[in-house]
Amino acid sequence: MIDIENPSTPPTKAKLSRDGPPLSPSHTATTFPSDGSPPTVTIDHKVSRSSRGVGGSLLLGMSKPVFALVAATVLATSGSAAWFFSEWLSIPGLKEQVSALEVEVTRLETQVVRLEHQVSRLSQEVDDLAFENDRYSMLNAQLNETAQEYQILNNQLNASTTRLESLNEQLGHSNGLFAELNAELSNQNQVYSSLNLELNQTQLELSALNDDLLSVVTFLNETSTNLQGNLESIVDFLAGQIDVNRFLVLETLENTYQQRTQSWDCGFRDFFLTEPFIQDPTVSIGSTELPSVLDFIESRLLTDLCLDLDDMQLYLQQTSGKTDLSDLTSNELIQGTSRYVTLVMEYYFGGNYGDDGGVSPEEWGEASYQCQNLQLPFLWS
Numbered sequence: 001m002i003d004i005e006n007p008s009t010p011p012t013k014a015k016l017s018r019d020g021p022p023l024s025p026s027h028t029a030t031t032f033p034s035d036g037s038p039p040t041v042t043i044d045h046k047v048s049r050s051s052r053g054v055g056g057s058l059l060l061g062m063s064k065p066v067f068a069l070v071a072a073t074v075l076a077t078s079g080s081a082a083w084f085f086s087e088w089l090s091i092p093g094l095k096e097q098v099s100a101l102e103v104e105v106t107r108l109e110t111q112v113v114r115l116e117h118q119v120s121r122l123s124q125e126v127d128d129l130a131f132e133n134d135r136y137s138m139l140n141a142q143l144n145e146t147a148q149e150y151q152i153l154n155n156q157l158n159a160s161t162t163r164l165e166s167l168n169e170q171l172g173h174s175n176g177l178f179a180e181l182n183a184e185l186s187n188q189n190q191v192y193s194s195l196n197l198e199l200n201q202t203q204l205e206l207s208a209l210n211d212d213l214l215s216v217v218t219f220l221n222e223t224s225t226n227l228q229g230n231l232e233s234i235v236d237f238l239a240g241q242i243d244v245n246r247f248l249v250l251e252t253l254e255n256t257y258q259q260r261t262q263s264w265d266c267g268f269r270d271f272f273l274t275e276p277f278i279q280d281p282t283v284s285i286g287s288t289e290l291p292s293v294l295d296f297i298e299s300r301l302l303t304d305l306c307l308d309l310d311d312m313q314l315y316l317q318q319t320s321g322k323t324d325l326s327d328l329t330s331n332e333l334i335q336g337t338s339r340y341v342t343l344v345m346e347y348y349f350g351g352n353y354g355d356d357g358g359v360s361p362e363e364w365g366e367a368s369y370q371c372q373n374l375q376l377p378f379l380w381s
Helices: 064-088 094-222 227-271 290-302 309-320 330-349 361-366
Strands: 025-031 040-045
Touching: 094 227, 227 290, 227 330, 227 361, 290 309, 290 330, 309 330
Parallel strands: none
Antiparallel strands: 025 040
């Protein structure tokens, strides 16, 4: 095979047959590349088994000058064929495609210019946004400072609210106290009104008694005989009037004490209205509130009846079975105190006289109808 594409390669010598001349080529092929490169000529040959001999000076049965001429002719023909095929095999519509690509390039360049303008505009917007971001950062810092100031004001407001709530509780407690005082004053007003009515009645009775005395004096002036008998009648009459007046005064005093003993528990509940042992009668009073409770009972009830607080506490301990009075509930305290006061009223006005069984009307008269002047005040123990 002869490779014309690589001239430096020497041609292959034909092998000679032992029996005859060299074999002639059976096929020759020429290849024309489409890219315009030099063509390649390929010559295939077979060795004939002829018995004829071939001379060593011939190449393919030709002399060297003849072979050179044939080779030159083949090369010229191959070049012409290569040019012809390169023109014949050119891509159809290539120029139109190139023109279209040029138009597309122009459009893309315009698009690039437009995008560059847009990038420039976006860069300016980025700068503007950076400026706004800095401004918002400054505003945010100011807002944080304002929020801290508002937090301080809120804390102060909460503290003021707490103080106001405390004052409100104190005012509520004071309001309850004033309500209790108002109720107490109303009760006292009723008592005084009742006393006023009784005093008016007593005045009327005394006026009638005075009229009777005038009648007696007139009678004495008119009758001078049997003076001793008339004096005895007068003494008996006056003694009866004194007994009536003493009864009326003692009854008025008893009514006054009854008013005190019957209304104290309402005032007690109103005064301690916000305490747990009033809101829930089953809750014990507790050691913290017990002194206030005992002070209230002493000032609102025991003092007016000339009673001893220690004596009442001993009575409550003995009757309730609880040595610590702080374990008492409000109901137990009210009921025990009411029973104690009932014993006091029986002692003062029960009519059981003598042997410390009670106070007689004469003893009340000697004490000027004031319990603190009694020689034997009430003691349960």
